[in-house]
Amino acid sequence: MSALSFWSPLVLLFSFVLLSLVVLIFRNRGEKRYKKGTAQTKIFLAGEEEPDPEKLHVKAHNMYWGFFEALKHYYGPTMKAHTGIINDYLLWFVSLIALTALIVFISG
Amino acid sequence: MIESELLHIVIPILLVVCALLVLIVNDLIIATIALGALSLLLSLEFFILQAPDVAIAEAGIGAAITTAIFIIAIKATKRM
Amino acid sequence: MTESLFNIPFLAIAALIVISLYIIITQKNLIKLVMGIVILESAVNFFLVSLGYRSGGATPIYTNAPEKLMVLPVPQALTLTSIVIGVSVTALMLSMIILIYRHTGDIDAEKSRRLKG
Amino acid sequence: MQSLIIHSPILAIAIPLLAAFLTPLIGKFSSKARDIVVIVALAVTEFLVLILARDIYASGLHVYTLGALSPTLATPENFMIPVRIVLEVDAMSVFMGIISATVALAAAIYSISFMKRETGGTKFYTLLLLLTVGMIGLEFTGDLFNMFIFLEILSISGAALAGFRIRYADAIEGGFKYLVISAIGALVVLFAVGIFYGQYNLLNIAALAKVMQYTSLDQLALVLLIMAFGMKLASVPMHMWAPDTYSVAPAGTTPMIYVASQACLYALIRICFTLYGVTMNTSTIGWIIIVLGVLSMFIGVTVAVKQTDIKRLMAYHAISQSGYMLLGIGVGIAVLADPVALAAYGKTAISGGIFHIVNNALYKGLLFLTAEALFFSLGTRDLNKMGGMARNMKYTTIFFIIGALAISGIPPFNGFTSKLMIYESVYQFSPLLAVIAMLVSILTLASFTKAFQSAFTGPALPQYNNVKEVPKPMLIGMGILAVLIVFFSLFPNLVVNTIVNPATDSLINQAGYISSVMGGL
Amino acid sequence: MNIALYIFIGIGCLFNLIGVIGLHRFPDFYTRLHAATKCTTFGSIFLIIAVMIQSIAIWTTEGISSPESVLSIHSFIAMIALVLTNATGAHAIARAGHRSGVKPVRAVVDDIDGAKIND
Amino acid sequence: MAFLVTSITVYIFYLLMTTSSGNLLLWSKEELIIGGVLAIVVGALTKNILVKKDLRMLSPRRIFLFLIYLIFVWFPALAVANIDVAYRVITGKINPGIVKIQPKLPNDLSLMILANSITLTPGTLSVEVDEKTNALYVHWINVDKAALKKMPRDPKYVCGKFPEWARRIAG
Amino acid sequence: MMSKIVRTITNLFTPFIFMFGLYVIIHGHITPGGGFQGGAVFASGIALLIVAFNSKKVQKHLKEHHLSIIESSGALMFIGLAFAGLAFTFFFNILIGSPIFGQIPPEGSNPGFIWTAGVIPLMNIAVGLKVIAGLSAIVLVMALSSSNVRIEE
């Protein structure tokens, strides 16, 4: 397979194992005295009470807000085209058939 | 066989008329009646095209069962 | 064979297909949509049967068959299958429409829509 | 054993069909026996497809005639065209067959515990088996009309499965949309079949390919077929039914419906390569398919990033991944008439597209199953309401990570391999397309990061404290697919050389297909 | 024989014609039903009898086991089915029309109006 | 008994459908066998539908009367009816109305015969049936003033001698 | 429940419709028709009962699960007949020359001998069973569902 001559996942797997070994070493050098479930592992927010986990979690619709804002002119019409009405789906189908048939007939 | 060809001209036109009726009416019962008539005429056309097998199937399915289930569905939903 | 494609029945088939597509695209009532599909199916069945027709041919059943030209049997078998499938599709669609009506109280494509975007 | 191999094409279709009608009878007595019958039938199907595949890779195309010892009809003498119903199985068909059978098996195992929550399990298994019949039949048939029949079987059972949970309003709506789309697509296919029959009095693919003229009626038929199958495989802009349907289908069947779409892609490929081949205007058709593919990739992924419903997000990704396949295959078609370019990069493009089908079926199936596992445990599909599930559902999280990395084309995984093949070859055809493909890959990763972050990481939400890991059969179903993904990732060369390259060769070699089908007559 | 055939066909066509003209001539749907049911049934009976006469004529010349017997007997069965279904169908349509609220036009007397009907 | 009657009736129907299939009179022996099997099946399925503990139509006298009625009473009335309707179609003279008649018929079969006869004969059309009293409401295209005198109208004006015949045949 | 006249004529007609449906099924190989058409005619008989009486009344005599068993057994019979030919190839007509439907019809035009065509009449019967059950179930279930319309949820 010419396209894959230089590509072998086994090499990558080997490097992955190596990397995880390194990570493991770093992890084992960590502080041993910390115990789970005590105040030691609690999140420290400048002495404030820890907020509700519901609020702490980044919601899905908040993610990539800037991206959508920047591409507003693309997303507006695109999302508007997804009307969810079955007739529109079929209109796309029929008009695409007509367009393609025209192209194919012209090009021969 | 020229007369037989005449039938081939008339009945397809009637089919188109029935289909147009389905298109223009708003009352679903009238549309169902028109669909029944279309199915009936289609069955006749199959008969004339020497396909009695298909004609029986179209008569049994298109005219009886399909109309029946359309009517039942309209009864279960609403008419307009 | 190709020249027989330009007969009146074929024009009627084209008209039926156009009408049914128009119904399918413009009518928001779901039962009307199903009617459009039924008309489209009828048009395709009609097309298949007319392909097999030979002017002056006999019925393709060997019982008592006279010794003459016979209509092609294969398209008729195809049409039969297509009719069988058509009725099951229609019945399934209509029962789904009944369920849609029970859930949403409407059979309009726009008003009974829940999924979008 | 030899006779089993000879009969295996039809048995792979007939055994699920038999089981489909056996389950209602057995289900009356015991639901456990019914489950066993379903699993055994699908396992036998898988086994039959595998031994058939082994024989095909060794000895080439299989032709199986139904109802007679030879495919010719006796009555009109010297009537040497195949008028019987014929199954023609070549490397490409059996490749798709393996995918369908495997995913069906995994989905059935996954569904066992899921169906304990639902009523009407017997009907569910009947429909599942019928869907399998539809897929395998569509892939193995050698006859355009049977293609239509199996397409309809596939659509009807798929729609009934999608709308199976009739207590949800949106499930019914998704099933209805799928059914309408499929019915119209199938009628368009039937119309095209009628055009062929009217011109040539033939229905067999090989026999038609031999006499194909590419008249204007043939052009119309080609457009109708491409668009109908394109709609069934959800290529943009005819894709809008796909998120509606995939998002509401019950667990286990979403991958099945997705693989059914891939079976329609197979039909599209078969028509373009085998039925028309070089008689058509390859560059125009190739560019049409490329444009469909690029649109699918780009619009699919950009809309997916915005979704908050986890199954809709994955459905849009499914659309976008189909775009890769269409791109690879479109490039292959565009250079089909040019032997130099075909040898240089066309073959690689086709191989990449085909390899992507199997990879995609695996990881997309796995992702749909994990999404449905989340829905099973939490009762919601909304990403906004999820969070911190990695604590409670460890295995599901691992499976999700594997699937997400694979679909995003992160190097060790199989998604990267096929995408690399597509990038390389497409770059030689047109650099811009390759750049778009890479951009899409990045956006895929972005959207899966979003899904992973919202669903699995984050603080433990109090309302999901007593959520448990999903039952064992569901994990087994996911595990099968995950193990296959890892295997495909580690040994891509093996997979490409054993199953993908023979499929590509059999596709390109139109004359060989025709002669080996017609020569057996 | 031929003359009888022509007479039967003539009567059949004539009454069918009257039936469909009656569909347009009459003012309301009950009277239209009169025309449609009676005249088309009567005309159809005559046309079917004409077909039967022809086939029986062939049957008697060709011998008893001729397939033409099928034609006449099946036509006869179709005729019976036609008469019974038409009569009953007309009754069903009339009842349905009345219950859906269509009143007879120019009626001299309407006994149903106000009458209590046991269902 | 009901099963036997149903089976034999449908068997006769089957034999009518399959004439000229062989040499045993008009039938072949396979047709006779298969017809018998099918007749048993249909008889078992529908024995409660066709015959409801009511075997009076088996009497040859009633069947003979029915044939007499069909040929000599009903068919002339049908012909007269059609000429009458044809006359009204051409001239447009109508005088319609719905009248109630009380033919005093004992059972459903006779009512059915009467109603269908009424539907197909001079200027009348059965519209409604009273389920309890068996009263018929008839749409009459040309109402006779003489009939309007008393409230269940006299059947004599509306449908002549049909009620007597119906009672004689199926009563 | 339609009027008495319609019900009486329905009672009179139904056995004949059923018989005619079976006639069409059995004679599928020599006259127009076959399993599907005959089954449709038979199912129309049941539709006639439903329209003349009531779906509830029909349901008392004809349960849905009976229909589903009939449908499955019809399908199984069809596939079993197809499997029976597997010694040669799938769907092979093994019954030609055998005592059941096995006669070979004489050449030329003939009145149509029913005892011919091997496995095809049996397949017609299987298809007929399936179609009878399927179409009756469609009409019956839809009629039942329409008679008690209520908005759920």
Added chain:
Amino acid sequence: MMWISVAIALVIFIIVALIRLIIGPTIPDRLVALDTINTIVIVIMIVLGAAFKEVLLIDVAIVYAVLSFITTLFIAKYIEKGNF
């Protein structure tokens, strides 16, 4: 020849009845028109069976005679607001 002429005449009658089906002010009117068309179509089938000299075609007419009745009854039951 003669029978086909009769069939053509009957087809013309169908056209006349179809006009009533299209314009008919009320639904029962249309139903009457449909019933009329049914009857005429059955007769056409029988007449054409005689014209084509195909004895087997009459079966279609019998099927149709029975089944059109069911259609009529269904629509009639709907417009009289009965429960199925």
